[in-house]
Amino acid sequence: MDTLIQQVINGLSLGSVYALIAVGYSLVYSILLFSNFAHGGFLVIGGYICYYTLAAMGHNIWLSGLLAMVGAGVVAILVEKLAYKPIRERTNVTLYLLIASMGMSIVIENIFVVTVGGRFRALPPVIPTDPVNFFGLATTSAFDLLSLGMAVLFLTGLQLFLSKTKWGLAIRAASYDLRTSGLMGVNVNRLISIVFFVAGLLAAVGGIFLSVRYTLYPQLGFITIKAFVAAVIGGLGSLPGAVLGSLILGLAEMLTAGFISSQMRDLVVFGMLVLTLLWRPSGLLGKQVSEKV
Numbered sequence: 001m002d003t004l005i006q007q008v009i010n011g012l013s014l015g016s017v018y019a020l021i022a023v024g025y026s027l028v029y030s031i032l033l034f035s036n037f038a039h040g041g042f043l044v045i046g047g048y049i050c051y052y053t054l055a056a057m058g059h060n061i062w063l064s065g066l067l068a069m070v071g072a073g074v075v076a077i078l079v080e081k082l083a084y085k086p087i088r089e090r091t092n093v094t095l096y097l098l099i100a101s102m103g104m105s106i107v108i109e110n111i112f113v114v115t116v117g118g119r120f121r122a123l124p125p126v127i128p129t130d131p132v133n134f135f136g137l138a139t140t141s142a143f144d145l146l147s148l149g150m151a152v153l154f155l156t157g158l159q160l161f162l163s164k165t166k167w168g169l170a171i172r173a174a175s176y177d178l179r180t181s182g183l184m185g186v187n188v189n190r191l192i193s194i195v196f197f198v199a200g201l202l203a204a205v206g207g208i209f210l211s212v213r214y215t216l217y218p219q220l221g222f223i224t225i226k227a228f229v230a231a232v233i234g235g236l237g238s239l240p241g242a243v244l245g246s247l248i249l250g251l252a253e254m255l256t257a258g259f260i261s262s263q264m265r266d267l268v269v270f271g272m273l274v275l276t277l278l279w280r281p282s283g284l285l286g287k288q289v290s291e292k293v
Helices: 002-032 039-056 061-090 094-115 142-164 166-176 178-183 188-213 218-234 239-259 262-279
Strands: 131-134 138-141
Touching (some): 002 138, 002 166, 131 142, 142 166, 142 188, 142 239, 188 218, 218 262
16 A cells, blocks of 8 residues: 555656646647647756756755756747747748757757767755655655645646736737737737746756756656647646646556556556547547647
């Protein structure tokens, strides 16, 4: 029983980190109607900024984390301005944006390979990983509880931003119809920049936790394919769906690793993706749409 509880906690922890990344995918998708595969690059940028600022600033994780979030958010805005904005101003075909995002993902990865090298790096031990007794029911890691708590905190903050602020309400309106929102007086370009900044910020938080869970390397961004799978399972464009899909995916991974075989984790993840597309292509909480890529 204690093993089951431990695996459930680990699954919720991993799923909550996936949720931070998947929500960024869904935010961009809900506004621009394409899947931003450069999102993994923002995760890597956040991880590397945190790594180098920790070394330079005496292991102050709070300041390093803040700089990582802001840095990844700013880079996300620059990617949108330089790579996506010229395309969306020329054509409404979102397939071109999808292709551009794939190119930007490779560009960001290779920039890090060339500048800092491809070797694996471990973040300094600034985030506790000590074993913790969970109410006498199971022993888990302090890192798992911390990552779960921080994910809940950031997702709650995002929900408050979307429901209580002027730009949050504008984002919700634009998710229904971006062009009509522009006609009603919303500054569409600024709104898109805010969306990318928020997505990059959340990806950076996920990048920091994944860098501690695994290690930091330029190809770490490819792990966001699982967050994308979670967003598809939950329903692309639906933020509650992204969170739900991520938690389901995290639990499925950890329960498979704990009770069947760790080598079957990816098989289960992508098997769930195929079954979802066969059974409910729009996802668990998604809406049927006419054209999205």
